[in-house]
Amino acid sequence: MTQAALKSEQSGALMASPGPIMPVVADRAPDADPRQDILGLSREELRAALIAIGVPEKQANMRTKQIWHWVYHRGVTDFEDMANVAKDLRTELAAAFRISRPEVVEALYSEDGTRKYLLRFADGSEAEAVYIPEEDRGTLCISSQVGCTLNCRFCHTGTMRLVRNLTPAEIVAQMMLARDDLGEWPVSTDNRRVTNIVMMGMGEPLYNFDNVKKALHIIMDKEGIQLSRRRITLSTAGVVPMMERCGAEIGVNLAVSLHAVSNEIRDEIVPLNRKYRLEQLLEACAAYPGTHNARRITFEYIMLKGVNDSDADARELVRLLSSYKLPAKVNLIPFNPWPGSQYECSDPERIERFSDIVFQAGISAPIRTPRGRDIMAACGQLKSTTEKKRKSELLKEQAEKDRASVSGP
Numbered sequence: 549m550t551q552a553a554l555k556s557e558q559s560g561a562l563m564a565s566p567g568p569i570m571p572v573v574a575d576r577a578p579d580a581d582p583r584q585d586i587l588g589l590s591r592e593e594l595r596a597a598l599i600a601i602g603v604p605e606k607q608a609n610m611r612t613k614q615i616w617h618w619v620y621h622r623g624v625t626d627f628e629d630m631a632n633v634a635k636d637l638r639t640e641l642a643a644a645f646r647i648s649r650p651e652v653v654e655a656l657y658s659e660d661g662t663r664k665y666l667l668r669f670a671d672g673s674e675a676e677a678v679y680i681p682e683e684d685r686g687t688l689c690i691s692s693q694v695g696c697t698l699n700c701r702f703c704h705t706g707t708m709r710l711v712r713n714l715t716p717a718e719i720v721a722q723m724m725l726a727r728d729d730l731g732e733w734p735v736s737t738d739n740r741r742v743t744n745i746v747m748m749g750m751g752e753p754l755y756n757f758d759n760v761k762k763a764l765h766i767i768m769d770k771e772g773i774q775l776s777r778r779r780i781t782l783s784t785a786g787v788v789p790m791m792e793r794c795g796a797e798i799g800v801n802l803a804v805s806l807h808a809v810s811n812e813i814r815d816e817i818v819p820l821n822r823k824y825r826l827e828q829l830l831e832a833c834a835a836y837p838g839t840h841n842a843r844r845i846t847f848e849y850i851m852l853k854g855v856n857d858s859d860a861d862a863r864e865l866v867r868l869l870s871s872y873k874l875p876a877k878v879n880l881i882p883f884n885p886w887p888g889s890q891y892e893c894s895d896p897e898r899i900e901r902f903s904d905i906v907f908q909a910g911i912s913a914p915i916r917t918p919r920g921r922d923i924m925a926a927c928g929q930l931k932s933t934t935e936k937k938r939k940s941e942l943l944k945e946q947a948e949k950d951r952a953s954v955s956g957p
């Protein structure tokens with residue numbers, strides 16, 4: 549673990565504000581497979597990599613286009629399936645490259661159609677992705693980091709020890725894997741099952757800006773998966789200095805995990821607020837590219853009993869959003885408790901009332917219905933239950949071994 553990760557872990561206990569703008573987190577450990585992963589390479593990088601293994605420059609553009617099509621339009625993971633690539637080249641490609649998928653440690657299908665994947669990457673670290681089908685869309689919730697440095701008090705991911713950035717390949721791979729599982733290859737522009745992406749899984753995407761940017765550009769590529777930037781939403785807890793670049797360089801919709809309307813309460817539940825104050829955050833929202841053309845920002849607001857859920861809080865929320873002239877939508881999220889969490893979810897009537905106040909002021913404030921409760925689809929829950937299960941399995945195995953050695957000869 550790096551110094552910064554260690555520091556943020558220690559400071560978590562004291563609730564000090566998290567470290568520098570981009571906390572340095574551990575890099576991925578080297579892979580057992582020495583072949584370069586095609587996933588996560590930009591077109592230019594792929595072209596250069598092909599030239600590096602001896603593909604003549606004259607052919608490089610054409611080969612790049614072909615391989616890109618097989619990988620991102622067809623979902624192929626075996627070079628042998630690339631029918632229009634010469635046999636010899638296919639063999640050379642397979643020696644130098646791979647098209648990876650993370651290992652699926654667990655895939656859970658909820659009765660309501662929600663699918664949750666616990667994925668293990670080459671270095672053994674794990675992250676989650678969740679697919680949520682709705683009437684008119686299917687949203688894939690993608691992780692940007694393993695664990696998280698932010699330590700938001702209500703969020704389970706913040707309690708995990710290991711933190712590292714996911715690589716562009718690992719971010720793209722979550723989309724690829726969901727499409728594999730949903731049988732969505734080749735890409736078709738109508739009848740999509742994954743119609744939207746939210747960068748709302750584990751981690752803070754704006755702390756892993758370069759990798760997230762690269763991955764999303766691959767996902768948006770016109771000759772690949774072709775998901776429009778209008779169908780992608782990046783959620784941040786408020787890394788103010790990176791918000792403008794997010795709009796300018798990625799161009800996706802912004803969601804902000806607001807969760808409180810005063811610095812006092814926000815300091816407590818989103819410790820990042822000690823670094824970037826509520827006013828700075830709302831100013832950055834007002835300056836977000838597109839906001840003045842009525843592109844709405846989504847504000848996420850988690851309903852915590854007795855903490856942030858009063859009528860006065862709702863009215864202050866309305867006042868803040870109007871005083872910064874923000875075209876906004878508020879998502880009210882019932883808190884999903886986890887073992888050891890210190891908060892309770894607000895009562896349903898309280899949430900309704902809060903929602904009514906905001907709606908009456910002309911701001912949409914739907915209450916998000918929890919999805920996939922039967923498979924514990926909320927943030928971080930699958931990962932920790934699986935870990936617990938593994939631990940108890942290990943203990944059981946150990947106990948059996950102990951018994952065997954006691955009763956043995």
Ligand code: SAH
Nearest residue numbers: 703748751752783784785805848883884927
């Ligand atoms: N770091 C980014 C992305 C993580 S998504 C961000 O903070 O926006 C974080 C979202 O997960 C929160 O806005 C919240 O809506 C949701 N979340 C986290 N823990 C939750 C819990 N226990 N119950 C319900 N929603 C939770």
